[in-house]
Each structure stands twice: as C-alpha cells, then as structure tokens.
Amino acid sequence: MPLGRAMLIVVPVLLQLSGFCWTATVSGLEGVHKLEAKVLDPDTFEGVANFSTFLLDRSSDTLLLGARDAILSLDTSDLDKPPRKIVWDVPKEKRRSCVAKGKTEVDCYNYIRLLEFLGDGRVYVCGTYAFDPQCAFLELSSFTLQKAEDGGVKMETGKGKCPFEPSQHYTAVMAGGILYTAATSNFLGTLFDISRATGPEQERIRTERSINWLSDPEFVSSAFIEQSAVSDPSGDDDKIYFFFTEVAKEYDLYTKVKVPRVARVCKSDVGGMKTLQRRWTTFLKAQLVCEDKPSGQRYNILTDVYTMQHTQGEPSSTHFYGLFTSQWESEQLSAVCVFSLSDINKVMDGPFKELKKNCENWINPEPVPTPRPGQCLNTELKAEGFESSLKLPDKVLTFVRDHPLMENSVSAAPLLVRQGVGYTKLAVSQTGGGDEPGGLVLHLGTDRGELHQVEVVGQNTTLLREMPLFSSQEPINNIFLHKGQALVGSPLSLARIRAEGCSLYPDCEACARARGLGCVWDPDQEACRTTGGQSGSDETVDDALRKCNVQEGRCAPFPRELRVFLGLRLLLPCVQLSPRPCSWEHPPHRLTRQHHSDLEVTVTEENLGRYVCTCQEVEPGARDPTPCRRAAFHLTLSDPTTREAVAAGGTRHILAVYILFFCLGVLLSLSVVFVINRRRGSGRQGNHLPDNSLSSGKGPGLLGSSATQQSPSSDSMTFDGFPEKRNGTATTNTTSTLLSNHGNGGHPGNSYGNNLIHRNPSNGHGTSLHGNCNTSGSGKFPTEIFAPDMMDGKTGERESGVGGGLGEPLRDGLREGMKGLEDELAKITMFKSGAPLAPCEESSI
Template sequence: MKTVARQIVGVYFVGIFVLIPGLWAATMNGYGGWDSMVGQLQFSNVSNFSTFLMDPSTGTLYLGARDAILAVDSSSLRQKHTQIIWNVPEDKQQSCVGKGKTEGDCHNYIRLLEFVADGRIYACGTYAFDPQCAVINMLDFSLERAEDGSVRMETGKGKCPFEPSQHYTAVMADGVLYAATTSNFLGTLFDISRATGSEGERIRTEQSINWLSDPEFVSSSFIKERSDTGDDDKIYFFFTEVAKEYDLYTKVKVSRVARVCKGDVGGMKTLQKRWTTFLKAQLVCEDRASGQRYNILTNVFTKEHRPGDPSSTQFYGIFTSQWEREELSAVCMYSLADINKVMAGSFKELKKNCENWMNPDPIPNPRPGQCITRALKAAGFESSLKLPDKVLTFVRDHPLMENSVVSAPLLVRRGITYTRIAVTLTPTANSDQGSAAVLLLGTDRGELHRVSVVGQNATLLQEVPLFTAQEPVNNILLYQDQALVGSPLSLARVAAEGCGVYPTCEECARAQVLGCKWSLKEGTCTPILIGPLQVESEDALKLCDTGEARCAPVLKELRVVEGLRVLLPCVQVSPRPCHWEYPPDRHTRQHHAHLEVTVTTASLGSYTCYCEEGRRDGPACRRATYTLTLEGPQVGVSVSLAGSRQVVAVYLFCFMAGVVFGGFLLHLFRKRRGIRHAPEKGRDLLPSSDTPQSPSSTSLLSEGVPLTEKRNGTLNGHGGLYSNAGGLKLQESAANLAEELGSTDRMGRLGAGLGARSEEELRSEDETVVERVDERMDAFRGAPLAQCEENSF
C-alpha cells in the first residue's frame, strides 16, 4: 500500500508540473500574459459562473455565480473585483434537502442578469428550488432591500429555472422579460411566457404537447422588425424537443425555432392569456451529399450582417446528432428571411382518424399567427383580443408549420464537442467575396477554436487552450475587439479579431483569406493594407519554415505489430468528404474521416488523408499523413488467445501443485519441530480469501483475465488482451477445488490433530490429498479449451 501511495503522489506532482507550463503557455500565448486569465483562486469561495452581462458604457462585466454576483473590469481583469453575496438561509437549504435534492443544488445559482430602466439590473436565481428575483442598484452595486433590511425579492417562477442544470433562456425586450423555462418543482411543465409587466399582459404558451413537447431551451433573440407595413417586433426562441409528427419506435428529437409577437395580448375567450401568435418550425441542418442530419441544437448566436438592418440577421447554431455515438459537432446558419418565409407558409395538422400529418384546408382569414399590422387594424382588428374565435382555435390546434428551415453545415468536426459560439465579420482580401465570418467556438475541454467561413469554404485557423480539460466553455461574450470567454470556474480575455491573434506563420497563412500575411522581417502576422492579394495560399504556406501547416501536416511514424488494429485520425472541418491514399494490399475500414487499419506485412507503408475544402473541382487539402512500420512482438500484444488459455491452464496446474507441496513441507516441518498448533494458528497459515492471491477470490480468475476492453489482440492503448468467456468453466472448477482443499476448516482440523495422530495416519491422509489433486488435474487436462471469439471492432 505504501508503494501504491508513493506512486499516486508521484503522478500527482508530475501532473502539477505538466499542467503549470501548459497554463502558462495558454495564458502567455499572445493574449496579454496573466492579465488575460482570471482563475478560481482569484475568486474567493465563488464558483459555478453561468451568466454574463456587459455594460458597454463602463466596460464592466457582471458575472452570475453560485450565491454571488460579481462585477469585473473587462479592460484589466487583474484589478480587484466587487461582489454581492446572495445566498439561501440555512433553514431553507435544509428544507430543500428534505425534499430529496442534493446539498450542492440547494444553493442560489444566478441564472438571469438583465438590464432594466434607471441603471438597475434584474437578477434571478434558483434559490434552493424556489426561484426568486431581485433588483441590483448599479451605482453602489448592492441588492435593493426592504425596510426591515432583508433583500426585496419577488417570485422567479416562470422567469428562472428551479434546478441549476435545467435548460433555460430569456431575453429582455424594451424592459419586458420574455423567458422559456420550467414552471414547476418537478420540471415537467414548460412555458414560453411574457414573464414581467402588468398582470394583465403576462401571457404564456398553452399546456399542450402540440405546443411544447419535453423541450430543451437553447437561446432567444429580440428582433425589431417594424417595417412600412407596420409589422410588430418579434421574439424568437430556439430549442430542441421530442417530435410528435414522427410515429417511430423511439423518441425522435428535432430542433425548433418559435416566434411570438411583442404586441400579443392573448385572446378574448379562446386562448385567454395565451399566445395567439405562437408558431414554430423545424430547423434542419443536413449535409445533402452524405445524407447526414444533425437534429439536436445546443447553442445559437444572433448576428446582424449589416448593422442597423434587422432583415440581414443571421442565426448560427451548433448541432449534434441523436444517432451518433462519437463526439460530433456541426454549425449551420439560418437567415431571418428564410424563417419568416416558412412561418408564412402552410400549416401542419394531425388527422386523428388516420394518424397522418396532412395540410389543413382552408386557412381562416385573417391568417392565424400573424402580428397585428396596419392592414389588420384598418380591418377592425386593433389587437389580438379582437381576433375571431375560428382564427384563435386554428392557431391553438396548428402551431407547427409544414415546411422546415433547411441549411447545409458550414463545418463538421468529429471528436469535438462545441458548447458555445460567437461570430465576428471580417473583410476578406478579395473584395469580390465580401466579408468572412470568423466563428469563435468553445469546446467542452476548455478550448477556443477559430474557424473562418468564406462562402462554402471553412478553414480551421487556430485552437487555443484556455482552461483545463475539466472546464467546458459556457459563455462567450464579444465586446469591442475582445472576446470574454468563461467556464464554470474561470474567465479569460482574448482578442476577438485581427491578424495579430495568429502568433505563428502557419496560422497566419491559414488566415490569408482574411487579409493577413506573415512578415518575415518582423516575425508577426500583419494585415495586407494596400492592393489585392498577390500570394496564393499554397505559396504562403511554403514561406513558413516548419511543415505544420493546414495542408502540409507533419509525417507521423507509427511502430506497430501484426494483427493489431489502429485508428488513423483525420480532422475534417468542411462537411465535404475526405478520402485516403494507402498501399494497395491492405485491410482497412473508414469511419467517417478516420481510417481503421488491420496491420499485416502488406499494409505497412504510407497513409495520407485528403479533404475537399475549396471548390469541388479544386485541389484537396492534405490533412494527415502517417507511415506504419513493423517492430518486434511485444509482451501482451502479439500473444494469441489460444496461447493465453494455455498459460492460464499451466498457471492453475502450477498453483495447485504448489499448494500441495507447501502443505507437505509444512507437515514435515511440524513433525520435525514437534510443535502442536491450535486451529486458529492453522488458519493463519493460509492467505485471506479477500486477497487476489487466494484461489477462492473472484478478483483473480473469475473475470476472464480482462486486461483490456478490446478483444483478440486489438490495440486499445494498453497493449493487453481479452480472454473470452469460454475459459470460465476451467477457472470455476479450479477455484472450487482450491476452496475444497484449502478451506480454513480443513486446515484447522488438520492442525488440531497433528499431535494426536500417528505418522502412518498422516502419511496416508497426505497421499489421499495428492491422489485427489491428480484426479482433478487429469480432468483439467482433458477439458476442451474454448474457441476464439470472432474479431470485432
């Protein structure tokens, strides 16, 4: 145990010394040194940051955490921050725990921070599964209090979730809060509501699975869409829910966008205090070439491509797939015009008699779900209260649109899980291409990825590690020329755009389409200020000394042995396909962009992955290259399963022979010394049945020697083998024999009778034991060995 403890301590200290340089490199890599990073140690007893709010007039960043709200100067993160403690009383925490919740969840997790009028902030927290809201005075950064000194609070139900981990979104529109959250303690009821304002103006969704079916809310946006027709402003909600239009054996999740009008006040009789403009449509993110569809939405960023023009709004969403087991992320973009076009289309209806979705006909007039425009007001419909019951009944029963909002992925990454997205627009070097979108993508491993998107071409520019692998990125906020990136424990500030963010020649060459070039004289990435782009991308990569460029990867040599299976990774950024070049005599299998190779003498050689990232007729980009070389057999890797079973059989035979021989030597020793032992002493001579050395212990033999998770010599990173279940009968018989011969009771009786028995009696008994062992071992020798399992990947 001391040896194991010393090894654990050694690994711990090695991890510390490995981690510290990594954090230093991540912090000092061109982003302002330690001033760029605010870690958990600088926030005394504060963690679980979940909400960001930026005051653009002062540059102050407000952070919502567990039991606290912090104010940080974004221009200098090292300056001392101020904080408000807003915790839960002890008796309320105990009551929460008594209802079956964990102590960790029975705190006040701040989930909402939004500006309201007169320099105040509206804040809401879970408050031990009893959501509460309060107002923060920004002048002295304090919670408003009642006359008795207590915090002035109001209920947060419908404004804030009950549980810290529940999916939730909210947005403030002209001082009124619109929220999408759970509305009960159990988390089984869901609402999209106008959560503040006068009591008569508070309306919400209908409690119907046709409106919301077990949704997971993702994001919300307030879009001012007033035009010459007098159209109303709208609030858009993005979420994933269980589809009711698909009648399959399993629950199918789909991504949705829902829309409500800001001026909606509900119906007079039908849909009273309910939305009369609630419409939703499916978001489809699909790669048509491969037929791959990504159906689960995880995050959305709203961006106006032309500032001041709401019609140019684009929504960038991160998707994953319900059907994929491996990590996978895709990014799709949807325009506001495409969403509005679908919302103005036909409705979807479920016919109860045949259980098929069909288009209803006819649609009543005025059109259900539309906002109150000048034309409707001229026709006598001044508000939603004036709408006819047939219109309200129709929109109540048909909230789903027939058509879907379809988009192709801008990029697809396998082996990566993106958690947050932000988008900046940068002029390109080629004026004909307009502007390029630079995607800032946070991962679940604390990294920030930069990807440029020009037309249909996506290029991975940079991967920056910001936090430890256990800290997922949960917030990205853009302010001026910087991006504030947060995790549950830390905060980092990095440059949002500009050529200076690319510290190496290779990264600068990838960003050439953004108007960047590498200055050999200065050793920095500088913008191209005058004239058009003169150097082609491939030529720019050749200017770099090292070969670690986007289309010139480093050759990696892998030393392997025959019979192994190795997986050669290839990073696929664009949704367009990748292909491999390899030796003709081989046994391979492609998993998306990655390649699985079964090592034989004929499969040795060079393997190169090419991915299409530009035009379909353009040259493919070389993303990875490997060479497989053969080395000598390794212990535990090249041994066959048949050999493993023979080794187990020999081991059992030797072990049992050793037990018998040891007992015989013990008998001779006792006879020679003339020592008489009590039964308890006899039991102490055998190992404990709890230890792995004991034949009766299940930890050694009864698990089939599971040295690895792969089977039949498949490499899994540990170089082990998996012994199949066919040898369990042999192991079980050996264990039973060991238990019968080596039981403590028998040895106790043997030790107790040593002095009372004659030498002939003892010799006779020993011969009997040896004969029984020989009989059992003969049975083992004749037992057939189990057949090998079939290879499986």
C-alpha cells in the same frame, strides 16, 4: 532492513516522483500564457463556483457572473483587480424544507440563472432559491441588492421567470424593459411555458398547455429583433424568437424523435378576447433542418445559437448560427449551420401543417381565414380596425390555436462538421461587410475546457488554432466577444484572450492560413498585417504558404515519414472540417479501418508505404466539390533498438506514477510495522493486549494488497510534434494520453453531477504518457498524430499488488519488497542515467 533506513530510501524517492508529477500538472498552462491569455482559476473566486450566467456591460467593461449563492463583478480591462461580491443565499430552514421535499442538498441552494439589464441603472436578478425561484434588483452604481423595509433583500416571485432546478434548460431575453422567458413553470419540471413574464399583469401571457404547442422542450436561446422604421415602412411589429429542441409529434414512429425548432411571437400581442385569453395569438413555430444532403447526415439536437446582425442597423441582415449534434450518433459529433432571418420569416408566412387525424387518414386541411393567423399587427391591419389582438375574430384565434406548426422547414447546409469533438458554446466574428461577409471566425467552446477558432470563407473552413484554457472537466458555457477579445467562462473559471485581428498569428505560416480573413505576412516587419481591403482576395492559402517557403499547402501537405515496427497500432489523422466525405489511399491490406476521417492501422510488412487522405471541398465560385489532399504519411520499418528506446522513453512517466503508488503502499506498510513494534515493546514492559490483538499471532495476512492502474503493457511509441488525440480529434496538446478520464464531460444545460462542480487540480486525467512537445499556440497545427494501442479514448488497466503478513515472515516480506522496489527503479531509464524527463511545454494531465 531497519525501519529508519527504509524511510531514508523511500522518502526521497517520493519527493522526486511528486516533483515530476507537479511539473506535468502545471505545464499544461504554459501554452495558454504564450497565447497572451489571462486565466482566473477557482482560487481567484475564493470558493464561489457554479457560474451559470454572464452579463456584460459593454459601456463600463464590467462583467457580472451569476453563481451559487453569489453574484460577482469583474473589470474585464483589469482582471487582476479582486472581484466584487454579493452574497444572496438561502436560509438554513428553507434549505432543510427543500431537502425534505425530496431534493438533494446540493440543489437546495440559490443558483443565479438570470441577469438582465432593466434600463434604469438596475439589473434584474433571479435565482432558483431552493426550488422556489425568487427575483431581486441589483443597483449597479453601489453594487448592492435592493433592500426591503425589514432590512432583507427585496424579492418577488420568480416563477415563470427562472427555472426551479439549477440544471434545467432555460432562456430569457429583455425587450423594451419587459422580460420574455422560456422555462419550466412548476416544481416537478413537467410544465413548460414561453411567456411574457413581467410588465402589466393583464399583459402577462403564455403558451397554451398543449403538446402541439410545446412537447417536452429543451430551451436553448432567444433573440429580440427590433424592427426599424427606415428599413420596414410597413410598420411591422417587433418580434421575439425562441430556439429549442422538442419531441416531434408529427412523426408516427415508435421512438421519440427530437427536432430543433424556432418559435416566434410578436411584442404587441396581448392575447384574445374570448379564445386564447392570456395566451399568445401569434405563436408560430417551424422546424430547423441542419443537413448535409450529399451524405444524408442530419443533425437534430440544438445545443446553442448565436445571433448576429451582419449589417448594423438592418434587422433583415440578422443571421442565427446554430450549434448542433446528432441524436443517433453514438460518438461525439458537432456541426454548425446558419439560418437567415428572412428564410425564417418566409417559412412563417407559408402554409400551416395540419396535425389533426381522423382514424388512420389525414383529414383535409382547414381553409386559412383572414386576417392571416399568427400575423403580427402592422399598419395595414390597424387601418382595417385590428388595433389590438383582442379584436381578432374567434375563427382566426381558433385556427392558430390548432395550427402552431408550419408545413415547411428552415433548411441549411452545415458550415462545419467535427467528429469526436463536443462543442458546447458558439460565438461568431466577421471580417468584411454586407449580408455575405468576406470571412467569419467561429469561436467554439468544447466540453473539455478548450476554445477552437475556425475560419470560414465561402464554403471552405480552416482550423486556425485550438487552445486549452481550463481543466478537462470544465465545459465552456459562456463566450463573449468584446473589443477584439474573447471572455470565456466555465462553471469554475474565467479566461480572457485575444480573439480578433491578424496580429494573433505570430509567424508566416500561421498568417498564411488566415489568408481568407484578409491577413498577409509582412517580411520586413516580421508580423502578420491586415490587407486593409476586402478579405479573401485572389491569392489563395497555398500561394501565401509558398511565399513563406513552405513546401506544403492547404491541399498539398508534405508527406510525413513515420518509422514504425511490426504489430504497432496507430491512428493516422485527417482533420475533417467540411461535411463532405474523406477517403484514404493506402496499401491494400485488411488490417486497416477508417474511424470517421481518421485511419486505424495495424503495422505489418504488407501495409508499409504511402497513406494519403483526400477530402471533398468546394472552391470559391465553383458548384461541384473538388478533391483536397489533407494528410500524407509514409510508413517505414524501424530497427528493434529504436523500438526499445522509444518504448522505454515513452513509458517513463507512466512508470514514475506507478512507482509513486508503489512507494505509498510500502510507506503505509512501514508505518504499520512501526506502530506494531511500538506496541510489542510496550507489551514486553507489562502492557497486556487482548487475545484478539494483532500481536497475538491470530491475524496473519490481514494486510491487504493494493492495486493501482497502469497503462497497457503492449508496445507504444511517440513522435515529436504530434498533437494529442482526444476522442478522435487532433488538438494542439502534443501528447498521447493513456488512461484518460473524461469525467462528466459537461452538458449544455449545466448539469454537472449533483449540480455542483468541485475543483479537480489533476485536470481530469489519470496517467499521461508525454512526448517531446513544442506547442506555442502560434496557430500552426501539424496534421500528424499517434495513438498507440487504444482508439477513441479507450483505456486499459493492469493490476499489480504488494502484500505482506504479520509475525516473523513480515521482515522478510518487507526486505523482499524493498529489493523489488530497487529492482523496479533500476529498470527505469531515468534512474539508470542522469537524463531528465522529456521536456513538455503542454500537458493533458
């Protein structure tokens, strides 16, 4: 076949296939736009990336973003305005010195890790500065860094205020203009301190260098609780709380057991006179226990903490919502537990844990001296002559130095449990008032760029909606709730979406599922309205759904009929939000296996029939759990023609991408042949080639074969309206994804590869199999799902190569290759007829 003719065939095919791939790539954002979201992608920030810390000025609606070598300012009320930028980078000489010390070049930049208001119109800014932390002052009015006399940035040391490494776990909080931090304090990252990092030099104190105080901690969050003179007439001191995970030293086990902790220090603490000089005299810590007692499942890794004061002006109403995972689970597992400030203080006022040992026996605990060790100074102690921690007796200071851990733990049962989902960030909004709000909405960011909203009423949880916002390789690392909207950030992007209010739910069914938040459907206005009273009235979700003429309710799902064929492997979903177990009713057969709450089924004639998932839930006002039916399916056998049609339609996009790589290989081969022919022609005109040239005939077979990935060749099938299965969890992306590339998945500590995030326009996936989607982001979440031939994100590969040689057989090989291409194209339905690809409003590419 002449080269020109071959090019005329291949190039249009490539253009058509690339158009299909572009459509699949950009379609994933359509559902986000329908959710009235404003998404700023990496192009908006003009090369600025690695956003690690956010600071929101609620008075001016200004959001500050700390990035690599830069600080950005955005107007949250108008995100179309170009962001303002300050460049604060590291000199090249200092970067070279950092690399010479053994650090990677990517780490030797200035990653902004701290942004805190100083209260005088300035912001305190700290960055890693090539493993030499430095801090500066940002003038908000002019949005410039304060200058030194030599014209450069006025800087001061950031050691103890900011971590050395970009990915190190770290937290800080400003209390009365004084900065309190929990960070590493040396270049190697082996020393950890909780300290008062600013203020008068003699009042800058830190923790004792003892494993009993801090044992390889991973700091997560901190909170400043300011006491109110009205609500606390005792004159108790203000307190700062730190949340972290550390290696437990109180357990005699061979493996390292991690436990979540909460630590407390007092604001007026200035250390001891002789004992604990320049050290905390009020440092106490307790274990946090997030455990579902009926199942015995405990979640021991703390990921994030959101502090919320349920009643404004009452510090005692403060609750801490903790995001947990498990050290012992091989698959992703996330849970949310809530701890009250009063429960934490009760444990801090309780017995101390004795950590000392004598040979193999625990020694008798020491008597607790007076005044009580670790107690904050109040009016009563000051009246007894203890106006300052410097006046505390040595026996009190010695006791608190040796007994930082409390005997009792702060325990809570999980509000929410999700299997197969990795949550990275949490924010909470409430409806109602008082210590027991009528309803809560948990805004949960995932490690795959999604935002989930879950309603919590009493002990029941309902998944309201799941929104893909960013690339699947962009974990969400910041969520701010402001004026009924959520500002959601990742290391590369930013999104603003509506997060509160009944008007979020556009139809009757979605509004009914938010019944616990005080939402009711107005049929006259065809809109979801608030009831105006206390959320969660006597009307249940099922009652509200019946008014929408929906047959199924929260615990009465309508059975879905699935037409399947023999040998098909599928995964029937049952979305479990509560920590209580779920069970399946199904025809007895050995080819079924439960994956957490989902059920894997290999279809045979014996196991056709009814499948029902029932979970245990606790109704409002009840003590014992009651069964709640969450999913129902009915499997029936389809005819062979249906199987062939569905399989052909389902693999259409997979084959299209395969043909794309096939054509690229052929195009490359044709280019090589073209160059060879030119060189042959010039050789015949007198241009002599060396003996080892390609035209000498010594190199037959040097053109290697190319291998491309493809999905497994086994049977597959898709159904309309099925949500995507990601790591065992149903989401609103109604696609079944093959060859899913999870990428780095993200980490709460912002450790993304070499600490540098690169933009991936392919959204982190390989090849996807698209079904017929209709996702509107309206809050409707179908419970059916289908995952053929692979469970929990496993992928399959098949290699297919195209090769050829040189010399005379080359033209025959190319002719056969082009004929094979025409045969491949003829096998695909979309080339047989004029039918387009299945329309898809969202994609998981």
